[in-house]
Amino acid sequence: MVARPRSGHRSYHGGIVIPARYPRTRMPSSAEAGAWAEVLVRHQLLHAAVLAPTGQWLVQHHPDAPVRVLDGATAMVDLAAEIQHHIRTTRNHTR
Template identity: 85%
Template sequence: MVARPRSGHRSCHGGTAIPAHHPRTHVPSTAEAGAWADVLVHHQLLHAAVLAPTGQWLVQHRPESPVRLLDGATAMVDLAAEIQHRIRTTRNRTR
């Protein structure tokens, strides 16, 4: 049986559906980045995410891990996308 691509997905050579990559159509706002930061912390995918007065984000994955400095809202949204991708690919491997 071959998996059929869902809407928004394209098929690769093996017949497995993979997400189509869409270029960013807008620059994320600080509010959007803040919403993603809240979701990631709430679901314990990040230990902490704090907006600095400079517009940069201070993020920490676990209490004992070093603090990372992200350069603005785009970097925060990109981190959220990276975490989502990691979760989805890990989940698909275990099915």
């Protein structure tokens, strides 16, 4: 059975469905997305995150992983939220 995103849910890496805890009240700015990208790279949660001239983000999880193209600031902030959620749920399962 394949999990399908419902209204208010997001897909994480094409399989796990994550409910949106808080509906977005505004669109993230490119500065906010850049700050999240910097934090994710600094804490080694992403290998690289680069803002392209088109406004898209090029992200790579590991040095040998394929490069993903994210469509703008909202996608970058969503990725940061997904990574945080994954860390928190994994941490809770190992305690």
